[in-house]
Amino acid sequence: MTILLLGSGGREHALAWKLTQSPFCEKLLVAPGNAGTAQIATNVNTSVTDFQAIKTIVLQEQVAMVVVGPEDPLVQGIYDFFQNDDQLKNISVIGPSKLGAQLEGSKEFAKKFLIRHGIPTAAYDSFTKETVEEGCAFLETLSPPYVLKADGLAAGKGVVILSELQAAQTELRQMLLESKFGQASAKVVIEEFLEGIELSCFVLTDGKNYKILPTAKDYKRIGVGDTGLNTGGMGAISPVPFADSVLMDKIEQRIVIPTVKGLQEENIPYRGFIFIGLINVKGEPMVIEYNVRMGDPETEVVIPRLKNDLVELFSAVAQQKLNTVNLEIDSRSAATVMLVSGGYPEDYQKGKVISGIDSVEDSIVFHAGTKAENGQILSNGGRVLAVTSFGDDFQQAVKKSYQNINKLYFDTMYYRPDIGFDLLG
Structure with missing residues (x-):
């Protein structure tokens, strides 16, 4: 086909x-x-x-x-x-469907869906420019840090976490009154902060049946040790070492099953991926957010670990026969490290010549923001390349990616040298 x-x-x-x-x-x-x-x-x-x-x-x-x-x-x-x-x-x-996509398109829609179906998530309230001062008062009832989320799509950058009350109130006013994230922040969701370690659970569903894909963890901050500005993602590893069978069973029973059931009960057509952003709070999984597609860079570690024929898998989704498919997963770990343009996620330059891709061995180079011109490959975005490797464990996989990154070059190239750092020990 x-x-x-x-x-x-x-x-x-x-x-x-x-x-x-x-x-x-x-x-x-x-x-x-x-x-x-x-x-x-x-x-x-x-x-x-x-x-x-x-x-x-x-x-x-x-x-x-x-x-x-x-x-x-x-x-x-x-x-x-x-x-x-x-x-x-x-x-x-x-x-x-468009209605199903509101799970990502509107943070408020997603929170209401979670609460309707008894799925564990942080307490919240939402505000508009008319209720901005009520929002500021609501912040005073919370303990720091403060989590502010633009209700609409903001290219992965609409979530702000601040430790000072006054800074959070200023940020709320900027989001609502000065349209800091454009139309996306016409409404802002304020959530209680959850302390724990994050992971991503990926589900493929045909609207009735579901398959849980390999778990992954991505690294959003630009700087070493998860510091600095949020990005679209600087790297990822799969599987997540702490996602043992006990935690995965809780995720399936308390989150995945009620989510798919909720879509059915509300007659929301859904044939595709559900990305569930989770936080592990002392062994208890809670939902931070839904996305209605695969994550990036998580796809670069999840999809290579799938042994199934992807066209067959998608055909089963389209025909609502996902229950007839057995998912086969590569037992090895996968890691990907993102190479980005200097200055990203703020101002950066495009059009830099990329060299060394052909010399990469035993890793896969996935292009993120590139274009071909006059026989050369040029940078064409903030995130430029993702270098994915397999290993017996994530440390081995990460090491292999870094070894191959040494063969790659473009002017101002930057990457996080510590992907997986928080999972050691």
């Missing part, structure tokens, strides 16, 4: 890498893709939110399946667009 994959990051390169290994994938189109996807698939220069252009490609190329990588087209309703079009409704879309 011909498959169309939407997106242009490291997540999409990892998905493309896996999809093209399937004998059922005769042709893979990636829109818009990057220099990495161009080497294994056909890039199509189309925006992921231009649904009419996507329709044209799907009909021209006789696409049988659309795999949605990023959140924007999901939140804007690409699943519904296909369902409501007579020419498209029989084409499989891997991704939730």
Whole structure:
């Protein structure tokens, strides 16, 4: 079959890498893709939110399946667009409905869903510019640190954690009154802070059945020791060493099952990934957030550990037959380290020549923000490359990635040298 994959990051390169290994994938189109996807698939220069252009490609190329990588087209309703079009409704879309995508598109929607279904999460309240002073008063009732979340999509940067009450109140006013995160912060959710260690649980569901994919942990801060600004993610490891069978059973019984059941009870069409951001509070898992797609850079460690044919897996999702599939997972650990442009996540330069990719051995280089030009590969984003390796444990996998990073170069290249640091000992 011909498959169309939407997106242009490291997540999409990892998905493309896996999809093209399937004998059922005769042709893979990636829109818009990057220099990495161009080497294994056909890039199509189309925006992921231009649904009419996507329709044209799907009909021209006789696409049988659309795999949605990023959140924007999901939140804007690409699943519904296909369902409501007579020419498209029989084409499989891997991704939730517009209503299902509100689990990521609105922090308030997600919190209400969690509480309705008795799923453990932090106490919260939400505020708008009309109630900003009530929000400031609410902050006074909490113990520091203070967690402020823009309600809408803010490219992974809409969460602020502050230790001073006055700073939190100032931040709230900036978010609501000065539109610090644009329309995303027209409403702000304030949560109690949960102390613990984070992990990500990935679920693939057809709306009735589900499979729990390998766990992963990503590293969001730009600086060593988890310091500095939040990024889209600087690296990840899978599996998470502390996610033992006891914790995973709690996650499944208290969080995964009620989530999938809740979607069914509320008649929310959902055929795709659920990324559950969790925090382990003294052995008790609690939900920080939902995402409605795979994480990036977690995809770069989760997908390589899947032994299953990804096209078969997605076909089972589309047909609501996921219960007939046995998930096969590579027992080895995987680690990925992200190479980013100097200055990221603030101002950075693009167009830097990347060298050394061909000399990498025993690791996979996934392109995140790259483009091909005049026979060269250039940086084209804040996060540029993800170097993924396998090992008997995560330390071995991380070490292998760092060894191969020494062979790579582009001007201003930066990476975290301590991925996995908090899991030692």
